[in-house]
Amino acid sequence: MVNLHKRQIVQNVSCNLCNDHPEDVLHAVWFCKEISSVWDSLDWFHQLVTAPPVCFRDLLARFLHYREEYRAEIFVIVAWLLWNRRNALHFGRPALPVATICGKAGSYLQGFLQAQSKVPGQSQTPIAQQWRPPDSHCFKVNFDAAVFRALHRAGIGVIVCDWNGAVLGALSSSIPLAQSVADVEALACLKAVSFAQEIGLTRVVFEGDSAIIIGALNQATGEVANYGNIIEDIRQQVGVFQFVVFSHTSRVCNSVADALAKKAKVVMVEQLWLGDIPSDIAPLVYLDIH
Structure with missing residues (x-):
């Protein structure tokens, strides 16, 4: 909304979800109280963001330098899902419930990793496979x-x-x-x-x-x-x-x-x-x- 206002397309810059603050990209995917439960459920995200980010590029950079446990990838996918959810609500389309965002991000990342493990011309058995027990009681x-x-x-x-x-x-x-x-x-x-x-x-x-x-x-x-x-x-x-x-x-x-x-x-x-x-x-x- 802030960018649209700068281009003189809209007059109101308020976030359509919370109606409390101007909606720039950082507000839409990080600060908005209507999506805060997504980030609040991931305590380790806040350990990486000890000071408020000044822009989305600043926020993204903090995660791109963190290469452990796929947390950078999870952040990127969660932010992407939140942005798509914002657009769906804005245009009146069905939107993901906030409570499902983290689970959906993990599922997408697992699918991506499994796809990357397949090499053209070779057996299509993934390198990283789901664990299989010796029996169903194990x-x-x-x-x-x-x-x-x-x-x-x-x-x-x-x-x-x-x-x-x-x-x-x-x-x-x-x-x-x-x-x-x-x-x-x-x-x-x-x-x-x-x-x-x-x-x-x-x-x-x-x-x-x-x-x-x-x-x-x-x-x-x-x-x-x-x-x-x-x-x-x-x-x-x-x-x-x-x-x-x-x-x-x-x-x-x-x-x-x-x-x-x-x-x-x-x-x-x-x-x-x-x-x-x-x-x-x-x-x-x-x-x-x-």
């Missing part, structure tokens, strides 16, 4: 750790899904910083095993992106390392499961557990979610590609 438990050296703390993240990808539970926990990163990763695995036991799972595939820890568990190594006692504790605890596998995965495919581990930097107490997941983590679930 569950997948992803774990990861984050180190906060300045705080002398570490974070642990765990996410539990069924064979169809539905989230059963999640965990974010802050612990004292261990002697090494491998120690912290081992503690994250131990926490994942304990969590799986507590919620009654019996057939589990544990996935982590630490090749050292997964290798130690699968190859009976690591006894002389600092984390050897933790590895032994894990082996003893998994004896109660009917079926258990420890599998190494890439960081890309472990983004949800990673985000939950980093969430522990803000909240020092252990947080548990059963049957759902934190709203700021939910978009990353759509990118859990295996």
Whole structure:
């Protein structure tokens, strides 16, 4: 509306959604109170925008320099969906409900990534495929750790899904910083095993992106390392499961557990979610590609 006013096409520059402020691009996709619930549900977005942006280019630049966990891509798609929603409402066309924007963004990004993994002239099997369990009664438990050296703390993240990808539970926990990163990763695995036991799972595939820890568990190594006692504790605890596998995965495919581990930097107490997941983590679930 501000641009149309500059071109003397309209007289009123007010936003048609809130009617409170002039509608420039930054207001339309970021500041408008009618869409604030989209960004409010993603706490980590505001960690990247600590000061109010002066223009959309300034806002976009902050995310383009952030290349972790596909958050820059999620921001771009969410902004694009909000702009298209604004135009649909302006011209009287059906518009996406605000509550569905984040989920739709995650779904679009997953589709794009899967399309990029197909190479012309080769087999059309995607490089990144949806995880398939050994059987329909098996569950997948992803774990990861984050180190906060300045705080002398570490974070642990765990996410539990069924064979169809539905989230059963999640965990974010802050612990004292261990002697090494491998120690912290081992503690994250131990926490994942304990969590799986507590919620009654019996057939589990544990996935982590630490090749050292997964290798130690699968190859009976690591006894002389600092984390050897933790590895032994894990082996003893998994004896109660009917079926258990420890599998190494890439960081890309472990983004949800990673985000939950980093969430522990803000909240020092252990947080548990059963049957759902934190709203700021939910978009990353759509990118859990295996």
